[in-house]
Amino acid sequence: MDKDKIDKKDHILDVAERVFADFGFDGASTRTISGEAGVNMAMLNYYFGSKEGLFLAIFERKISSFRTLLQNIGNDDSMTAWCKLDKCIDNYVERIIVNNCFQKLINREISMNKRWDLTDKITEILMVNIVEIRKIIEEGLNNGSFYKDIDVPMVIATIFGTKNYIINTPQLSSLIIGHDIRDEKFMEEELKPRIKTYMKRLLKAYLVNENDNSK
Amino acid sequence: MDKDKIDKKDHILDVAERVFADFGFDGASTRTISGEAGVNMAMLNYYFGSKEGLFLAIFERKISSFRTLLQNIGNDDSMTAWCKLDKCIDNYVERIIVNNCFQKLINREISMNKRWDLTDKITEILMVNIVEIRKIIEEGLNNGSFYKDIDVPMVIATIFGTKNYIINTPQLSSLIIGHDIRDEKFMEEELKPRIKTYMKRLLKAYLVNENDNSK
DNA sequence: TTTGATTAATCAATCGTTTGATTAATTTTG
DNA sequence: CAAAATTAATCAAACGATTGATTAATCAAA
Numbered sequence: 113m114d115k116d117k118i119d120k121k122d123h124i125l126d127v128a129e130r131v132f133a134d135f136g137f138d139g140a141s142t143r144t145i146s147g148e149a150g151v152n153m154a155m156l157n158y159y160f161g162s163k164e165g166l167f168l169a170i171f172e173r174k175i176s177s178f179r180t181l182l183q184n185i186g187n188d189d190s191m192t193a194w195c196k197l198d199k200c201i202d203n204y205v206e207r208i209i210v211n212n213c214f215q216k217l218i219n220r221e222i223s224m225n226k227r228w229d230l231t232d233k234i235t236e237i238l239m240v241n242i243v244e245i246r247k248i249i250e251e252g253l254n255n256g257s258f259y260k261d262i263d264v265p266m267v268i269a270t271i272f273g274t275k276n277y278i279i280n281t282p283q284l285s286s287l288i289i290g291h292d293i294r295d296e297k298f299m300e301e302e303l304k305p306r307i308k309t310y311m312k313r314l315l316k317a318y319l320v321n322e323n324d325n326s327k
Numbered sequence: 328m329d330k331d332k333i334d335k336k337d338h339i340l341d342v343a344e345r346v347f348a349d350f351g352f353d354g355a356s357t358r359t360i361s362g363e364a365g366v367n368m369a370m371l372n373y374y375f376g377s378k379e380g381l382f383l384a385i386f387e388r389k390i391s392s393f394r395t396l397l398q399n400i401g402n403d404d405s406m407t408a409w410c411k412l413d414k415c416i417d418n419y420v421e422r423i424i425v426n427n428c429f430q431k432l433i434n435r436e437i438s439m440n441k442r443w444d445l446t447d448k449i450t451e452i453l454m455v456n457i458v459e460i461r462k463i464i465e466e467g468l469n470n471g472s473f474y475k476d477i478d479v480p481m482v483i484a485t486i487f488g489t490k491n492y493i494i495n496t497p498q499l500s501s502l503i504i505g506h507d508i509r510d511e512k513f514m515e516e517e518l519k520p521r522i523k524t525y526m527k528r529l530l531k532a533y534l535v536n537e538n539d540n541s542k
Numbered sequence: 543t544t545t546g547a548t549t550a551a552t553c554a555a556t557c558g559t560t561t562g563a564t565t566a567a568t569t570t571t572g
Numbered sequence: 573c574a575a576a577a578t579t580a581a582t583c584a585a586a587c588g589a590t591t592g593a594t595t596a597a598t599c600a601a602a
Binding site (some may be wrong): 143162 | 591
């Protein structure tokens with residue numbers, strides 16, 4: 113019973129997450145969401161109070177998932193800073209780039225100038241990731257393994273910006289890469305390792321190479 | 328007379344560009360746009376046929392502006408590939424990052440899975456920029472001044488992705504950087520040169536440094 | 543039977559668009 | 573040039589459709 117209720121709520125959240133990602137907050141109607149979820153329209157308000165409540169519930173559900181993913185990497189003291197960053201990239205590409213319309217959802221709505229309460233909520237969630245990455249980079253900076261003159265905030269913008277660019281504009285990325293990146297086989301076998309390799313080389317060249325040169 | 332008409336249409340486009348950027352295509356109502364532009368609601372349809380027509384008109388107006396900016400750089404044979412890229416970065420930061428809600432508008436709407444005709448139009452516009460950048464990078468690749476194993480599509484994703492990340496999520500970027508990036512003085516005097524410096528160092532480290540090491 | 547879950551029907555509000563009428567500007571005609 | 577005819581620009585009002593939300597009735601389970 114209770115389990116069924118939770119499953120149904122989770123199912124609604126799954127569907128709503130995708131519909132919101134595809135059509136935006138305003139473009140996604142409650143009728144479309146309830147229709148695709150196979151539930152009565154009134155159930156959305158019954159469970160989540162309002163459309164915005166449903167929207168926020170999607171975020172609430174994600175925030176814990178993100179935290180646990182990052183804690184496992186950041187708090188492992190047996191790894192060097194670069195090793196942690198390497199691990200972060202692998203995990204991000206593996207778990208976040210693929211099949212995650214939530215990222216599209218986040219990036220579209222945060223760029224709006226309305227719904228400031230919602231923006232604050234989104235910002236709070238994203239900062240969890242960002243602070244973790246920043247901690248790792250600054251760790252490498254403090255122990256001298258990274259070049260001293262790196263611009264940490266900009267590096268963060270590059271890490272998330274590059275990732276976002278690829279997943280947020282799949283039509284465009286597909287044209288640039290020369291293959292439909294929404295093709296799951298291609299994404300799994302070719303693009304994922306390619307993104308990992310590229311990001312590591314790019315960051316290594318900027319973060320540690322110059323230091324190596326001076327040595 | 329005729330000038331006034333053109334100015335009025337341009338004024339509507341200016342206002343609509345900002346309102347669309349702030350609220351999204353669906354979130355921006357024709358009443359809001361006409362209201363802020365100080366014109367009657369029917370004028371939007373009179374001039375542009377429909378809301379989507381108005382939306383497309385904003386893009387039509389921009390495409391020529393972008394083309395001329397890029398042609399001046401790409402077709403100058405007196406510059407090396409790296410010099411062109413350097414120039415591109417300067418121009419992008421100078422003319423596109425600042426006060427350009429159009430970029431936010433583009434990136435929000437292209438991430439939608441509806442209105443495919445509109446997405447195609449946007450993609451076409453963006454490809455103008457991308458092809459130009461790609462040409463420059465491949466020029467440096469072919470004449471040996473860039474490292475041979477670089478991933479050109481990924482570099483493009485980084486260039487535009489980093490830029491987009493900063494301007495599309497100003498609230499978040501401000502938190503990361505530690506200063507409100509919407510502060511014009513800060514943007515002009517500190518952030519703009521900082522972005523230029525960073526992007527050049529990052530790209531140089533990845534594109535040419537490894538090659539220098541092997542020599 | 544009583545409580546919570548679910549439904550169809552309906553609400554007021556807002557959406558983008560269209561209309562018919564009116565004014566201003568331009569062109570044509572005598 | 574001046575009067576008439578035509579076109580362009582602008583407006584308030586209203587259109588049908590859709591929006592998010594709510595209601596009251598029904599269903600299911602304990």
